[in-house]
Amino acid sequence: xxxxxxxxxxxxxxxxxxxxxxxxxxxxxxxxxxxxxxxxxxxxxxxxxxxxxxxxxxxxxxxxxxxxxxxxxxxxxxxxxxxxxxxxxxxxxxxxxxxxxxxxxxxxxxxxxxxxxxxxxxxxxxxxxxxxxxxxxxxxxxxxxxxxxxxxxxxxxxxxxxxxxxxxxxxxxxxxxxxxxxxxxxxxxxxxxxxxxxxxxxxxxxxxxxxxxxxxxxxxxxxxxxxxxxxxxxxxxxxxxxxxxxxxxxxxxxxxxxxxxxxxxxxxxxxxxxxxxxxxxxxxxxxxxxxxxxxxxxxxxxxxxxxxxxxxxxxxxxxxxxxxxxxxxxxxxxxxxxxxxxxxxxxxxxxxxxxxxxxxxxxxxxxxxxxxxxxxxxxxxxx
Amino acid sequence: xxxxxxxxxxxxxxxxxxxxxxxxxxxxxxxxxxxxxxxxxxxxxxxxxxxxxxxxxxxxxxxxxxxxxxxxxxxxxxxxxxxxxxxxxxxxxxxxxxxxxxxxxxxxxxxxxxxxxxxxxxxxxxxxxxxxxxxxxxxxxxxxxxxxxxxxxxxxxxxxxxxxxxxxxxxxxxxxxxxxxxxxxxxxxxxxxxxxxxxxxxxxxxxxxxxxxxxxxxxxxxxxxxxxxxxxxxxxxxxxxxxxxxxxxxxxxxxxxxxxxxxxxxxxxxxxxxxxxxxxxxxxxxxxxxxxxxxxxxxxxxxxxxxxxxxxxxxxxxxxxxxxxxxxxxxxxxxxxxxxxxxxxxxxxxxxxxxxxxxxxxxxxxxxxxxxxxxxxxxxxxx
Numbered sequence: 215x216x217x218x219x220x221x222x223x224x225x226x227x228x229x230x231x232x233x234x235x236x237x238x239x240x241x242x243x244x245x246x247x248x249x250x251x252x253x254x255x256x257x258x259x260x261x262x263x264x265x266x267x268x269x270x271x272x273x274x275x276x277x278x279x280x281x282x283x284x285x286x287x288x289x290x291x292x293x294x295x296x297x298x299x300x301x302x303x304x305x306x307x308x309x310x311x312x313x314x315x316x317x318x319x320x321x322x323x324x325x326x327x328x329x330x331x332x333x334x335x336x337x338x339x340x341x342x343x344x345x346x347x348x349x350x351x352x353x354x355x356x357x358x359x360x361x362x363x364x365x366x367x368x369x370x371x372x373x374x375x376x377x378x379x380x381x382x383x384x385x386x387x388x389x390x391x392x393x394x395x396x397x398x399x400x401x402x403x404x405x406x407x408x409x410x411x412x413x414x415x416x417x418x419x420x421x422x423x424x425x426x427x428x429x430x431x432x433x434x435x436x437x438x439x440x441x442x443x444x445x446x447x448x449x450x451x452x453x454x455x456x457x458x459x460x461x462x463x464x465x466x467x468x469x470x471x472x473x474x475x476x477x478x479x480x481x482x483x484x485x486x487x488x489x490x491x492x493x494x495x496x497x498x499x500x501x502x503x504x505x506x507x508x509x510x511x512x513x514x515x516x517x518x519x520x521x522x523x524x525x526x527x528x529x530x531x532x533x534x535x536x537x538x539x540x541x542x543x544x545x546x547x548x549x550x551x552x553x554x555x556x557x558x559x560x561x562x563x564x565x566x567x568x569x570x571x572x573x574x575x576x577x578x579x580x581x582x583x584x585x586x587x588x589x590x591x592x593x594x595x596x597x
Numbered sequence: 598x599x600x601x602x603x604x605x606x607x608x609x610x611x612x613x614x615x616x617x618x619x620x621x622x623x624x625x626x627x628x629x630x631x632x633x634x635x636x637x638x639x640x641x642x643x644x645x646x647x648x649x650x651x652x653x654x655x656x657x658x659x660x661x662x663x664x665x666x667x668x669x670x671x672x673x674x675x676x677x678x679x680x681x682x683x684x685x686x687x688x689x690x691x692x693x694x695x696x697x698x699x700x701x702x703x704x705x706x707x708x709x710x711x712x713x714x715x716x717x718x719x720x721x722x723x724x725x726x727x728x729x730x731x732x733x734x735x736x737x738x739x740x741x742x743x744x745x746x747x748x749x750x751x752x753x754x755x756x757x758x759x760x761x762x763x764x765x766x767x768x769x770x771x772x773x774x775x776x777x778x779x780x781x782x783x784x785x786x787x788x789x790x791x792x793x794x795x796x797x798x799x800x801x802x803x804x805x806x807x808x809x810x811x812x813x814x815x816x817x818x819x820x821x822x823x824x825x826x827x828x829x830x831x832x833x834x835x836x837x838x839x840x841x842x843x844x845x846x847x848x849x850x851x852x853x854x855x856x857x858x859x860x861x862x863x864x865x866x867x868x869x870x871x872x873x874x875x876x877x878x879x880x881x882x883x884x885x886x887x888x889x890x891x892x893x894x895x896x897x898x899x900x901x902x903x904x905x906x907x908x909x910x911x912x913x914x915x916x917x918x919x920x921x922x923x924x925x926x927x928x929x930x931x932x933x934x935x936x937x938x939x940x941x942x943x944x945x946x947x948x949x950x951x952x953x954x955x956x957x958x959x960x961x962x963x964x965x966x967x968x969x970x971x972x973x974x975x976x977x978x979x980x
Contacts, residue, residue, distance in 0.1 A: 217655070218650075218655030218656070218658050218659050218675055219650045219655045220641060220644045220649065220650060220654050220655045220656060220863065221644050221647045221648060221649060221650055221855075222647070222648040222649060222650055222651060222855040222856070223647065223648065236647065236648055237647075239642075239643035239644070239646075239647055240643070242643045242646040242647070243646075244638060244642065244643055244645075244646065247638065247645075247646060248634075248635070248638050251631075251634040251635075251638070252631070252634075252635075255627060255630065255631050255634070258603060259622075259627065260622035260623070260625045260627055261603045261604050261622070261829075262627075262630075262829060263622075263625040263626075263627065263630060263826075263827035263828070263829040263830065264604045264605070264606065264619065264620075264622055264625070264827070264828060264829050265604060265605040265606065265619055265828045265829060266603065266604060266605060266829050266831075267601075267602045267603060267604055267605055268605060271603050272600070272601030272602045272603045273601070273603060275601050276601050292601055299682055299831075299854070299857050299858075300854045300857075301853075301854070302849070302850050302851075302853035302854030303850065303854060303857065306849075306850050310693070310719075314698060314720070315697060315698065326853075328849060328852055328853035329849075329853065330849075331848070331849030331852060331853065332848075332849035332850055332853060333849070334849065335848050335849045335850070336693075337697070440854075443646075444646035444647070444860075445646070445647060445648045445854075445855060445859075446644075446645060446646040446647050446648060446649050446855070446856075446859040446860045446863070447646065447859075447860045448649075448682075448854065448855075448856075448857055448858065448859060448860065465714070465715075465718050466685070466689075466711055466712075466713075466714030466715035466716070466717065466718045467685050467686065467689050467715055467718070468685075469711055469714060470685035470709075470711035470712065470714065470715060471682070471683045471684070471685030471686060471823075471828075471831065472604075472605040472828060472829070472831075473605070473829075473831075474682050474683075474686065474831055475682075475831065476828075476829040476830075476831055477827075477829045477830045477831065477860075477861045477864075478860045478861055480603065480829070481860075
């Protein structure tokens, strides 16, 4: 019994496993959470343990409104923000509400592969939204939507990670963001913006969120403390249309159970109120930025000629496009693992079987010297 | 912003509000949780903050397996237990997996009204399972199932609270439990057992859970720390069929986010491992048992002649059946509130509009002397 694991990650001795998009445990804010837990239980007293407000802990929503207002120039009001048990839960809750099994949902391709699993578990009909090296192609989206209409279908929603994309690291340019919210508004298609990496920006601020650019009703933006504080807290949020926030807040799940991340959310609120959030995230930007640089530079040095390696402005991932000759990412995987390095082949992130010559490398879990060694081993694998 | 509420409950000054089935804040284990938070962050270190195991924190599942084994004579193994964000979340997750919109689910009537909302939000077709003063009638259930079959329908699941029922306080007798699991096994209908009140037993142990009586595959039992420790933790569990546990554990939601109550679950594990659980629950049994007695006795003294008042063996609720003459529960509510007492009219708990002459009174939130005063005011309301 005592061997049942506490955490999700499985370490493979000898393998630098760049498949995991997890924060480095040594960068988690253990002491700040210790202090915040004490402070929440002292300051909020038994309210920390009671049924929470269905929309989430008031102090956390208030801090978020203020924080997002300063960060993005648009502060959600009380009716526009809902605390979730992380983005995965927010996505699950949101899609259950706005769509039914058999409905069509567009997903940028490539995109976060486990979000695709959440949508598939709901019986949704997924269709790819085409991207290029700058992210979603809005011109292609218009064609896709017109094609659906000709078949008598429409897309209820579009899921994408427009900022420091998982897996590619790319951020959608401002003009495309503006064009995208216009298309979505006209088509009455809800944009589901997965915005988890926004604050892990290494070369200056991220582009504005789709939510901050769009008129009311067009974008539901999912945010999280998973990368900026700790994934185990399971505290995220949704900023979005008032009718959706109200329906989720007043629905059976949150009416019956109260706020779904009440305890962890109250502790997060205490941490943020103490000023520990900004200090911690500032440290993460420096640490992860250095890792990004280390991996990117070493890949440029070691990967075969003709490889293209993204240098993301933020987030956790470098995306590699291999030259046309030589083994594909999936074909090279076993050999790479024998050399002590691993990654996720790019096909995983496509809806439509593309990506054989791409791979995703997470630089979040390892120190710069380990990342340089990982790049060296990858170079060997393709040598 | 600073006024956004932290908790769900809304206090109405001057009203003894027996509508809320919430634990008394003064009975929440604030100090034990303080200690456990420190201990978890010390002992488990950064694992407390990493992505959690999708099935829930191993130490918590291991403690539960041992605890349930001693309590019920049947210990779930690792593949039979999943940590949820409370029963509401477990119910939502489970029904999304086993049923689709339009499917028929039976619900004992009366039953927990907010569970009904969770099921309705999923677009399920609900039908009542008939009860009498001892709980679900298995003979009537057989007829209901036969009736559905004649219409070409079948029930995917039956939801009930067989132990210290919400709202009636009644526990299903052993013979009916045995008959019920036999019927469900034969009909291949999953029993969804909401078992939240099991350990708050005031007159000796609760009857065995349906889960402990049934063969593999027949019962999914939902348990929780909401009443025994604190609802704000949002830590519950499911013990049930291996195929269901595996599908939920390996599904997109928990694969993407990791365990949904990881942080609170790790702290709960530390609290339980320290031995604080048994001590706390033993204190709750004494405190809530005294409240049950106080309210029950005072109601017998003050309610109009011909009223029937249940004396539940556990849980949070007394159920009142009013005499045929005089105002109904809904009709008397405004007058009762003017006198400074409130309750939930019984209709809320029925699927089929019955219950006009019943009401639910929660004795969990108030001290014995307040409950006696509440009963006096209720007597006045019907005088």
